[in-house]
Amino acid sequence: MPDYIHYQDLGNGITCIDTHLNRPGLAACYLIEHNGMTGFIDTGTNNSVLILLEVLKRKGIAAESVAYIMPTHVHLDHAGGAGGLMQHFTQATLLIHPRGARHMIDPAKLEQGSLAVYGEEAFGKMFGRLIPIAAERVQEVEDEFELDFNGRKLLFLDTPGHARHHYCIYDELSQGLFTGDTFGVSYPELNNGKNRFIFPPTTPIQFDPAAWLQTLERLMALKPARIYVTHFGMHENLKPLHELLRRTIEDYAEIEQELAVMDQRERRIGDAILQAGINYLLDQQCGVDTDTIKSLIDRDMELNAQGLNHWLTAL
Ligand SMILES: [Zn+2]
Known part of the structure; x- marks a missing residue:
């Protein structure tokens, strides 16, 4: 069992869980609950699976209620744990961007790509191994796909810029956007000054500044009250963050x-x-x-x- 379990209730049935990648406060995933249905948005790595299971246990949530695993994109700090979670939640469906689906079904190429970026030693330590997901359990979601999450509307948007296999999810109930890496990275330790610090992760190899700027305009047009970013946590007052x-x-x-x-x-x-x-x-x-x-x-x-x-x- 990992010695580090930290999670925070953010209201509206949303819980931020620290997936404990490298250090506390670096990477999160989100548990969403509504009328007895639950799902995970982003997954952490395969090393995070035990943490997520422990959080469910502490919250008294039955594994059978987990209906959807929703990695915002297939970078491993977001989707590396998807295969492990799908093994535990045998009734769950994986919802994934069409460009990411084949990498979830056969992760060999994804693994090679990440090895090239991180090197073998760091890769093993950070991500563990990747577990393939049976194709029939993988559902590709197109732009503007609407999920009826037991009466709660989740809207999926194709959001290129950081990666071409990235979607964001707009949750009507919380007026919140789950933005993965698309709305930047903002670490808690660096947000105690006059203004918060946020930066675009331009991780290899699909950075596309023009597409990214357009994506941000599209997200802001939804007039979200808050964003849930993977690195890290919930942020409100979005105008200055968008500007920076x-x-x-x-x-x-x-x-x-x-x-x-x-x-x-x-x-x-x-x-x-x-x-x-x-x-x-x-x-x-x-x-x-x-x-x-x-x-x-x-x-x-x-x-x-x-x-x-x-x-x-x-x-
Ligand atoms: Zn990413």
């Missing part, structure tokens, strides 16, 4: 153009965007020193630089 995210995506594109023909481009991009993050946070009086900021975001900025560099190469 939009500006950062534009800034990234600019930094890339400046460094496009330089030697060691990836490292330079990484240094530049890490420094931009630090500058913003210090300016916001975030209450955390530079070394701590670095320890919290330098791996993300490395991954972002990989993704940005890949994007430049592919242009």
Whole structure:
């Protein structure tokens, strides 16, 4: 049993569960309950499955009530635990973006892709192994698919930008959006300043700034009252977050153009965007020193630089 179980009731039958990837407060998934039906939005990794089962037990929720597993996209911090959960919840259906479905049924290629990004050692430690899901239990959901979740409407939206296999879910009851990685990453430790800090994860290999900016407009047009982000937690007052995210995506594109023909481009991009993050946070009086900021975001900025560099190469 994992020694770390942390979850928080957010109202409206929604529980945020820390999936304990690398450190507390890094990655979450959401349990949604309505009239006796339950489901998970995002899953954590295969190492998180025991945590999710323990949370169900503590909340007195029967495993048989779990009807849907809904990874927002197939990156492993969101979908790595899907196969393990589907083994436990034998009556559940996996709802997945059409571009992600084959990777859930046969995860070999997904595993190779992630190995290339993270390296073997980190991959094993972070994600464990991937478990294939029988094709007949996988349902592809198209843009604007509406799920009747026991009388609660969940609207699925195709949201490219971070990844082409990403959907977001709008929950009418909470007026909340489950945004996976599409509405950025915002860590609790860095949100104690004048304004919250949020950044776009430009993880390899499908970063698409133009599509992303359009996606954000589409999400904001729904006038959501709150977002539930995987990294990490619930956020309200979305206008300034949207503004910062939009500006950062534009800034990234600019930094890339400046460094496009330089030697060691990836490292330079990484240094530049890490420094931009630090500058913003210090300016916001975030209450955390530079070394701590670095320890919290330098791996993300490395991954972002990989993704940005890949994007430049592919242009
Ligand atoms: Zn992702």
